Amino acid sequence: MHTAMQQIINGLSLGSIYALLALGYTMVYGIIKLINFAHGDVYMLGAFWGYFIINKYHVDFIVALLSAMIVTAFAGMLIEYLAYRPLRNSPRITALITAIGVSYFLENGMSYLFGANTRNFPQVVQQHNYTAFGISISNIQLLILVTAIILMVLLQLIIQKTKMGTAMRAVAVDQEAAALVGINPDHVISFTFGLGSALAGAAGVLIGLYYNSIDPLMGMTPGIKAFVAAVVGGIGSVPGAAIGGFLIGLLETGVQAIGLSAYKDAAVYVVLILILIVLPAGLLGKNVKEKV
Amino acid sequence: MKKSMMKRVAVLSAVAAAFAVLAGCGASAANKGNTASGSTIKLGVNIELSGVGGGYGEQVNNGINLAVSEINKDGGVKVGKKTYKFKTVTQDNKTATSTAASIAAQLTSKEKVSALIGPATTNAATAALSNATKASVAQVSPSATAAAYTLQKSGKVQPYAFRTAFTDDFQGTKAANFVDDTLKAKKVAILADNSNDYGKGLAAAFKKEYQGTVVATQYFQAGDKDFNAVLTSLKNKGFDALYIPGYYTEIGLIIKQARQMGINTPIVGGDGMMDPSLTKIAGAKNVTDVYYTTPFSTLSAKTDKTVANFLDAYKAKYGETASAFNALGFDSVYLIKQAIVDAKSTNSVDIAKALAKVKDLKGVTGTMTIDSKHNPEKTISVEKLVNGKAVSATTVK
Structure with missing residues (x-):
């Protein structure tokens, strides 16, 4: 029982990272129907920014987190402006391939500039363990969970209560109609990329702090798993992505808990296949019929 | 998508390797193996200086260069009455199997090297081996550790594959x-x-x-x-x-x-x-x-003079403490030197035969005896770490 509870805590802290990443996938998909494969690499950029600013200016965790969110937000908007905006009216597959290209560019560009070695992330928050009823949770795990939940609530507020959020939802429904009522879709799309990338940047810093190890290819696997999480939750649905992220984290932990650690990645992809066959719209996705 | 990329690279490498094999064939037809001309013995170094294995290859290469300059400074290699100096021909295989294979062909057929050192990684070493074998030149990998590297599919030993590191x-x-x-x-x-x-x-x-x-x-x-x-x-x-x-x-x-x-x-x-x-x-x-x-513990320098000398020489040349990969590169050169002295010949076929018979060669990574599967039998150390620092080394027999 203790072990099971402990594993749930492990799963939730892993899942909160997937959830933060999945939100970026789902928001971008919701607006321009693009699966932004470079999203995992934006997360890597966030981790490297945190590494850089803490080592160079000895800032504390909050400053590192917020500045990483700002930097990755700009990085996300820049990627959108340079790589995806010129392709706005091209077929979807073109943008998808470009996204893969951007992903490779970021991974190899960072390897070229800073080396492919694994670096140790500066430990700005000392780790303590709190133990209750035989279950231990570290302050860093709590920090990750709390930060992730605060960011998700903020995101929900932005989408539901602000003018920009309303504009985002309008563009997601019908870009042309939104433009007719005076919304500039380019601004909205840019804002969406910024928002999603900021969440990825935050996840990058949290992961750096948690595992103390970052490298230019660190975004690859979590990126793909977060994409699965977004699909499981229903791609395009914001609460769905959050739930999907936690589910994938728990699933991965559960598979290892029963002794099948060699198959933990395979289990995630099996879920992707099953969801696509049984419930293509995901848990919370809307089942929209496409008109021919 | 990553997987399919890998597959494509693998297919391309296979094709490239096939061409390299064909290229190797033509060259080695005349006389079996390569023999040194003049008073230099050429050593082909086919090593990872970039790519995934770049870190390891670089370290191995430093060890090789140190050994070669040491041997040449001490007067070179005596083969019968004649004294030879070593000369390395180093090429970067980029940790790519296809490049490793073509470099092996190039070094054996164009440069006419008497022996090959490297590649450092098992995959590249295995890929390069067929060209080394075609040219009848021994290939000593300093750090390939998979058991299969020195064995043919049938389980028989590869006549030209050797290594300095112990197996997995x-x-x-x-x-x-x-x-x-x-x-x-x-x-x-x-x-x-x-x-x-x-x-x-x-x-x-x-x-x-x-x-x-x-x-x-x-x-x-x-x-x-x-x-x-x-x-x-x-x-x-x-x-x-x-x-x-x-x-x-x-x-x-x-x-x-x-x-x-x-x-x-x-x-x-x-x-x-x-x-x-x-x-x-x-x-x-x-x-x-x-x-x-x-295979190598810096702590053994206290009791072992060979290791102490090696550590000093390495520090003097490169300004840092030698690693296990440096030591393996270093020992690979001395292994080949021993084989040349034993064979009393600079012909690559004779060197390969002598390599298989090397016994009790004192190296910095232990005393080596090459066994029937071309693996070195040597002692192994276990280092203990306390607060991140190696505090003691135990030898396991």
């Missing part, structure tokens, strides 16, 4: 002996890297040899960062020691996460975790009661 089987077996005899652990949990032959090979050999009970065997992938779940489930099983064959990037994280969740048993690994980054990733205070098997 040997290392895993000795780790098991150490856990049995020195740590006296009755129950062991294994957590192995299953994304390469190294981790799987060590784990399999360990399991075969270990006398106590293996309570659980779990696997991870290169690039994994979260081990909390798997460690929690292992912790629940109860064990006296944890065996984790893999590389320092993941092992560092495993040590950190294990110690943080209160796993205080000894942790044992292989030479893949030998890197200063290990302590940086894991945090110095977590790296206590941690052990690894290694």
